[in-house]
Amino acid sequence: MKRVIITGGVAALGLAASVAPVPASASAQASVTVVASKLDGPRGLTFGPDGALYVAESGSGGKIKCATVPAEPGGEASKVCLGLTGKISKLADGKLTTVIKDLPSTASDGLGTGPHDVAFAADGSMLVPIGLGGDGKLRAKLGPKGRTLGTLLKIKDGTSSVMGDLLAFEVKHNPDKKDKGSTIDSYPFAVVPTPQGGALVTDVGANDVLQVSASGKVTLRAVFHARKVAAPAMLKLPKGSKVPMQSVPMGIAAAPDGSYYVAEHAGFPQPEGVARVFRLAGKKAETAVKGFTTAVDVAFDGSGRLLVLGSVGPVPSDHQPRTSLYRIEADGKRTELLKPGTLTVPLGMAVATDGSVYVSNKGFTPGKGEIVRVELPS
Numbered sequence: 001m002k003r004v005i006i007t008g009g010v011a012a013l014g015l016a017a018s019v020a021p022v023p024a025s026a027s028a029q030a031s032v033t034v035v036a037s038k039l040d041g042p043r044g045l046t047f048g049p050d051g052a053l054y055v056a057e058s059g060s061g062g063k064i065k066c067a068t069v070p071a072e073p074g075g076e077a078s079k080v081c082l083g084l085t086g087k088i089s090k091l092a093d094g095k096l097t098t099v100i101k102d103l104p105s106t107a108s109d110g111l112g113t114g115p116h117d118v119a120f121a122a123d124g125s126m127l128v129p130i131g132l133g134g135d136g137k138l139r140a141k142l143g144p145k146g147r148t149l150g151t152l153l154k155i156k157d158g159t160s161s162v163m164g165d166l167l168a169f170e171v172k173h174n175p176d177k178k179d180k181g182s183t184i185d186s187y188p189f190a191v192v193p194t195p196q197g198g199a200l201v202t203d204v205g206a207n208d209v210l211q212v213s214a215s216g217k218v219t220l221r222a223v224f225h226a227r228k229v230a231a232p233a234m235l236k237l238p239k240g241s242k243v244p245m246q247s248v249p250m251g252i253a254a255a256p257d258g259s260y261y262v263a264e265h266a267g268f269p270q271p272e273g274v275a276r277v278f279r280l281a282g283k284k285a286e287t288a289v290k291g292f293t294t295a296v297d298v299a300f301d302g303s304g305r306l307l308v309l310g311s312v313g314p315v316p317s318d319h320q321p322r323t324s325l326y327r328i329e330a331d332g333k334r335t336e337l338l339k340p341g342t343l344t345v346p347l348g349m350a351v352a353t354d355g356s357v358y359v360s361n362k363g364f365t366p367g368k369g370e371i372v373r374v375e376l377p378s
């Protein structure tokens with residue numbers, strides 16, 4: 001598992017294994033409205049028991065303590081600094097307020113890593129995965145105030161506790177250790193509660209989905225191994241050469257049938273059409289949809305149709321996928337709901353009771369993040 005820097009940029013039953021794209025039409029285009037701005041690294045979204053929209057803001061690090069992250073092959077070492085700038089915000093009646101503050105956040109080159117998602121358990125407590133992007137040594141170097149990096153927090157009545165230590169599981173087991181280039185790396189990203197009082201958490205550093213029981217026991221639910229893909233021309237390797245591509249599971253959502261769907265972003269070199277959406281039923285991960293170049297998040301609409309925040313086609317020369325919102329129709333075909341490029345580094349979405357979709361936008365622009373409302377066509 002290599003450290004991941006994610007660039008911007010998925011009918012619940014019987015989804016086709018291979019989805020043929022449907023040409024976008026005027027009637028398929030949604031309208032977009034900015035409903036909140038000036039957020040600091042907006043990530044995952046969810047609607048709470050009170051009907052308000054909650055958003056995890058990953059923050060912008062700080063000056064409490066810094067550490068150096070060793071360089072990957074061909075790269076440069078980076079400096080990571082810790083602060084308590086992560087928070088959970090609430091959007092209600094058009095007003096954005098902070099409900100939980102002072103959560104750990106690290107930043108390197110302006111990219112914040114901290115609270116990456118928020119969900120509500122049956123007892124009303126918040127479940128918040130805290131990112132890291134490194135190993136146990138990195139967390140230790142960042143000191144006591146960084147001890148919850150790489151964990152799943154449970155927050156109730158303003159008090160937080162570690163529900164599960166995902167980094168500790170990664171250090172002990174490293175589920176994809178057989179993959180070439182695998183290292184110890186934990187980066188909890190998205191969470192969904194389970195009916196048993198626990199949660200499933202995607203880890204984009206470890207390339208797996210971990211299950212955290214109500215008592216805090218962490219177990220492996222699924223691991224997504226690297227695949228060999230054609231080497232890009234920029235590497236100047238002999239013709240026909242292949243390189244390993246990380247899987248990178250990101251968003252996760254509960255399906256109406258009781259299973260879970262996981263978006264696969266796919267790592268470098270991100271060839272066209274390589275990303276998939278997986279269906280988890282039991283401990284088996286099946287490909288439900290394929291044909292995306294990147295997939296960031298997944299959700300279901302009121303009719304049980306799958307929504308995918310992702311991209312199709314080749315990644316442009318600026319390395320920023322032109323992310324859009326797609327709907328998988330009842331016949332398994334894909335409808336493009338937004339013009340690609342309408343969104344800028346969107347990293348999460350939530351579906352409202354009226355069918356509109358709220359998306360966290362500009363996720364890597366400190367202090368300039370947005371929440372946008374996407375009103376979908378029928």
